[in-house]
Amino acid sequence: MAEEKENAARRIQKIAEKWFLSEPLLFGVFCTHKITAFRRISLPFRVGKRRIEYNPDELEKLSDALLEEYLKIEMFRILLKHPYQRLPVCPNKIALAFASDITISDNYETFAPMASPQDFDLPKNLCFEEYYAKLLNDENNSISSAFSSIEVDEDGSVHITLEGISPDDFEKMRNAYQTADLWAEDDEIAQAINEEIEKAQLGNGWGSIPGDMVQIIEANMQVKMDYRRMLNIFRANVLSSARRLSRTRPNRRYEFDYMGSQYQFTTRLLIAVDVSGSVGDTALREFFSIINRFFKYGIEALDVIQFDAALSEEKPMSLKKARHQVKITGRGGTNFQVPMDYFEEHSEYAGMIVFTDGYAPAPEQHGYFQRILWVLTSLAEYECAKKWIDTLNGSRATYIPS
Numbered sequence: 001m002a003e004e005k006e007n008a009a010r011r012i013q014k015i016a017e018k019w020f021l022s023e024p025l026l027f028g029v030f031c032t033h034k035i036t037a038f039r040r041i042s043l044p045f046r047v048g049k050r051r052i053e054y055n056p057d058e059l060e061k062l063s064d065a066l067l068e069e070y071l072k073i074e075m076f077r078i079l080l081k082h083p084y085q086r087l088p089v090c091p092n093k094i095a096l097a098f099a100s101d102i103t104i105s106d107n108y109e110t111f112a113p114m115a116s117p118q119d120f121d122l123p124k125n126l127c128f129e130e131y132y133a134k135l136l137n138d139e140n141n142s143i144s145s146a147f148s149s150i151e152v153d154e155d156g157s158v159h160i161t162l163e164g165i166s167p168d169d170f171e172k173m174r175n176a177y178q179t180a181d182l183w184a185e186d187d188e189i190a191q192a193i194n195e196e197i198e199k200a201q202l203g204n205g206w207g208s209i210p211g212d213m214v215q216i217i218e219a220n221m222q223v224k225m226d227y228r229r230m231l232n233i234f235r236a237n238v239l240s241s242a243r244r245l246s247r248t249r250p251n252r253r254y255e256f257d258y259m260g261s262q263y264q265f266t267t268r269l270l271i272a273v274d275v276s277g278s279v280g281d282t283a284l285r286e287f288f289s290i291i292n293r294f295f296k297y298g299i300e301a302l303d304v305i306q307f308d309a310a311l312s313e314e315k316p317m318s319l320k321k322a323r324h325q326v327k328i329t330g331r332g333g334t335n336f337q338v339p340m341d342y343f344e345e346h347s348e349y350a351g352m353i354v355f356t357d358g359y360a361p362a363p364e365q366h367g368y369f370q371r372i373l374w375v376l377t378s379l380a381e382y383e384c385a386k387k388w389i390d391t392l393n394g395s396r397a398t399y400i401p402s
Contacts, residue, residue, distance in 0.1 A: 008037070008056035015068050024205035026075045028196040032189065033078070041178050042171075044070045048083040048182025050189050069112045076104050079197065079217045082128060083183040084190045092136060096183065097176035099132035107212040115172075129379060194221050269302060270316070270349040272339035274356035276308040276332060283377045286400055287355040290375070291319070303349075307339050308332040334360035343370070358385030362392065370394055 012035060019027035030052070038053040044062060045054050052074060059067055077083060082100040101115040106124055117124050122134055197217060200206050206214055273287050291304065302319045306312035309332045334356070340363035343352045351371040358374070358381045372395045376382040382399035389397045 008054060008059040009035070011059065011064065011067060012054065012071065015071060019207075023207035023209075024203070025079070025196060025200040025207060025209065026072060028199060028205075029075050029078050029193060032192050032196065043175055043178055045074045046179050046182065047074045047078055048180075049184065050186070051182065053182075066112060069110060073104060073108075073110060073112060073114070076108060076213060076217075078193060080104070080128070080220050081190050081193060083180070084186040084193075086129060087183060087185055088129075088132070091180070091183075092132075093180040093183070094173050094176045095132050095135040097179035098135055099128055100180070101176075102131045103128045103216075104213075107216050108210060127379070197221055268348060268350040270339075270343055270346070270352040271302055271304040272343070272352060272354045272356075273304060273306050274308070274334060274354070275306045275312060276334040276359075278334065278359050279357050279377065283357065283400075286377075287375075290355070290400070305339060305342060307335070309335045309338070311338055311342065336360050336363040339363075340365065343372070356385075357381050358389075362388035365393055372396070373398065375400065 016027060016030055019030065033047065033050050033052045036051050036053050037056055039055055039057060041053060041055050042058070043055060044058045044067065045052060047053070052071075062070070077100055080100070080103065082096070082103075087096070098115050098120070102117050102120070102122065103126075104110075105114045105116045106126075117126075117131075120135060122131060126134070198221075201218070209217075271291055273284070273291075275284065291302065303316040304319055305316045336354075336356075339352065339354060343349060344366055349370065351373070353373045353375060355375050357377045372392065374385065374389050374395060374397045376385055376397065376399040379399050382397060386397045389395050
């Protein structure tokens with residue numbers, strides 16, 4: 001067994017030595033990860049958590065050419081940063097892995113067996129997030145049901161229980177789950193990967209990577225930041241700014257010998273929610289679900305306004321805890337000038353987050369250029385609205401993944 005492990009490691013090392021001379025980008029990204037043997041997976045390779053894991057038993061079954069091809073596909077997965085960025089909340093790991101495979105096979109011709117858009121009757125030339133959403137929403141495949149029937153043992157073994165599924169499909173789903181099992185957000189390694197890509201751009205170090213794959217790798221260097229991380233920009237905008245001395249609260253250093261301090265929290269962040277008729281009920285539920293997550297960050301209070309062609313209420317709704325029910329009023333047309341004017345007229349706010357589908361003309365600004373984040377309902381709306389959002393001072397845009 002030790003000899004098999006050594007043989008597998010030696011074969012991988014030979015590929016890396018070959019790439020050092022002929023594939024500088026693949027070699028560079030290979031060196032950003034630790035190579036680890038792991039027999040509990042049923043795959044030749046998988047990546048995640050800054051590791052490239054391999055099963056020596058599976059590698060013994062492969063020719064040198066196929067082994068290199070499988071390893072190259074994992075390098076493409078890392079270069080596209082599928083294991084490290086753009087991951088949805090509570091992801092379906094089976095759908096994630098299939099979406100990644102489809103994205104790669106759509107831009108790279110491989111002789112290794114791999115899922116393609118045709119296998120799921122999906123169109124070509126979609127992005128990773130779009131393939132993921134379509135796989136989950138397609139009632140004709142069993143990916144969604146598979147996710148709810150998975151058990152993972154302490155030793156990493158995966159058990160999937162499904163009725164009416166063929167052995168081949170069962171094996172594909174098990175392998176897909178294992179493929180994405182290590183994936184987690186990691187901005188630090190994503191930056192290291194971008195640095196390797198920049199080296200390839202400067203020195204024409206793409207090697208034999210085909211043009212289509214080069215384009216998608218370069219496009220993914222500027223990943224549209226996930227809305228959860230963009231919301232973190234505003235965490236510092238809700239500050240404890242009102243200090244009051246108190247004899248009933250001990251000083252942390254000198255106890256009751258000196259007066260302690262109490263702080264009253266002052267809201268400095270405005271949330272504007274588009275409640276016009278073009279925004280569906282599902283999107284509104286998602287908006288307020290995201291707003292509720294602020295309270296998990298330790299934020300004490302938020303001011304929320306609802307708008308369509310006008311403000312729904314004269315005063316903002318002050319939230320001091322997460323709400324499971326919120327009364328929605330409005331549902332007319334959309335006018336972004338309404339929240340913009342309110343924001344500019346109230347200088348106590350250090351920033352504003354606007355939840356919207358983006359279907360309205362850009363507002364005018366009058367010199368008050370505090371930070372504004374526009375959160376769009378989907379990638380399609382983001383692509384349309386970003387054109388005018390980029391013209392506004394202090395504004396950034398992101399979207400809610402499907």
